[in-house]
Amino acid sequence: MTKYTELKNGAIFGPGIPNPFSQFFIGDTFLNTLTQSPDEKINIGTVDFAPGARNNWHIHHHGYQILLVTAGEGWYQEAGQPARSLQAGDVVITKDGVKHWHGAKVDSWFEHIAITAGSPEWLEPVADEVYNALEA
Amino acid sequence: MTKYTELKNGAIFGPGIPNPFSQFFIGDTFLNTLTQSPDEKINIGTVDFAPGARNNWHIHHHGYQILLVTAGEGWYQEAGQPARSLQAGDVVITKDGVKHWHGAKVDSWFEHIAITAGSPEWLEPVADEVYNALEA
Numbered sequence: 001m002t003k004y005t006e007l008k009n010g011a012i013f014g015p016g017i018p019n020p021f022s023q024f025f026i027g028d029t030f031l032n033t034l035t036q037s038p039d040e041k042i043n044i045g046t047v048d049f050a051p052g053a054r055n056n057w058h059i060h061h062h063g064y065q066i067l068l069v070t071a072g073e074g075w076y077q078e079a080g081q082p083a084r085s086l087q088a089g090d091v092v093i094t095k096d097g098v099k100h101w102h103g104a105k106v107d108s109w110f111e112h113i114a115i116t117a118g119s120p121e122w123l124e125p126v127a128d129e130v131y132n133a134l135e136a
Numbered sequence: 137m138t139k140y141t142e143l144k145n146g147a148i149f150g151p152g153i154p155n156p157f158s159q160f161f162i163g164d165t166f167l168n169t170l171t172q173s174p175d176e177k178i179n180i181g182t183v184d185f186a187p188g189a190r191n192n193w194h195i196h197h198h199g200y201q202i203l204l205v206t207a208g209e210g211w212y213q214e215a216g217q218p219a220r221s222l223q224a225g226d227v228v229i230t231k232d233g234v235k236h237w238h239g240a241k242v243d244s245w246f247e248h249i250a251i252t253a254g255s256p257e258w259l260e261p262v263a264d265e266v267y268n269a270l271e272a
Contacts (some may be wrong), residue, residue, distance in 0.1 A: 064174045
């Protein structure tokens with residue numbers, strides 16, 4: 001379990017601000033927008049998730065997303081696949097059109113850098129029965 | 137000053153391998169290739185620099201580079217500009233065609249993630265008199 005104090009002390013890029021897209025998330029999450037590529041095609045920022053927090057199922061259209069996990073422990077799941085357990089140092093690639101979600105474990109804060117191209121389509125929340133069935 | 141043991145313990149993505157492009161660097165450096173974007177336009181990896189290590193002056197053509205500083209202390213300098221002191225959490229954008237170099241401070245290890253588009257042109261080394269004149 002990673003406590004908030006530990007994550008905050010270990011957060012390289014700072015905790016950011018309360019997530020302005022919180023309607024597409026369950027639980028408390030924080031965004032720190034770091035930069036955009038000069039061609040404006042790639043956005044880079046960190047997302048911090050409180051224990052139990054996760055985003056809704058979503059799809060990146062006309063692009064992709066790369067996650068670089070920087071702190072804590074979390075989950076990544078593509079529709080129809082088992083959830084993948086994540087910890088600092090892990091790298092995740094989501095290809096164009098793939099329905100998926102990501103977020104913290106139930107007892108740990110979680111932080112990743114997100115490198116994003118294209119535009120997201122937000123879908124339904126990850127049901128509690130799906131999330132709570134995941135084994136730490 | 138950041139010692140190697142501290143950087144290694146703090147290195148989120150691991151230290152990688154001895155830099156296969158060492159002919160374009162001064163001092164010991166290590167690369168950890170993390171991933172490539174699905175469209176193969178962006179490469180993402182970490183670079184670790186031993187104290188005093190730095191790359192040659194170089195240019196990114198038909199692209200750009202974004203540095204996310206993850207550990208230690210270092211320098212970034214564009215030709216004709218003063219050097220910028222860097223530490224964990226700093227973000228640097230190098231635009232297409234800009235001659236520049238980056239590396240560790242003389243007494244500190246340094247690590248950054250590099251997000252790179254296009255192809256580099258490697259130029260002359262950063263002269264000792266230029267590097268040694270930088271003030272920590």
